[in-house]
Amino acid sequence: MKARVTVSLKPGVLDPQGRAIRHALESLGFAGVGEVRVGKVIELELAPDTPRETVEEMARRLLANPVIESFRVDMADAPAEAP
């Protein structure tokens, strides 16, 4: 099964990479570009039936820096929840 962890800077944390992209887009002639934020996506191939909690623990312990980053976990082929 696959899981995807999306890591983004928390609101208010300065994003120099995003700012550089914004300026580069303006230099290329793209008008009307406002704030740009850059994050990471980590796609993991995992053993079947790995619980979401395990992936969240991976994110907390390694993939994201909880001081400045937040993360979201998306599970592919997640076992269907009871309706």
Add this chain to the structure above:
Amino acid sequence: MKARVTVSLKPGVLDPQGRAIRHALESLGFAGVGEVRVGKVIELELAPDTPRETVEEMARRLLANPVIESFRVDMADAPAEAP
């Protein structure tokens, strides 16, 4: 309006950062971790009604390296007015 560009390495392109994450997860005791791939998400605040083609051009010209990376564009439409 907002747009999100997700940039990922093309299949077959070596991903040393993903490999490092895989080994680090194993060292932390997480079992059953297979391939790990790392990509980027760029979230852009754009002028209203910016066409998708413009964002695709931004991705081709600046955000992704078309030799080794592919990208996907997701447009978020202007939020609906609260009733």
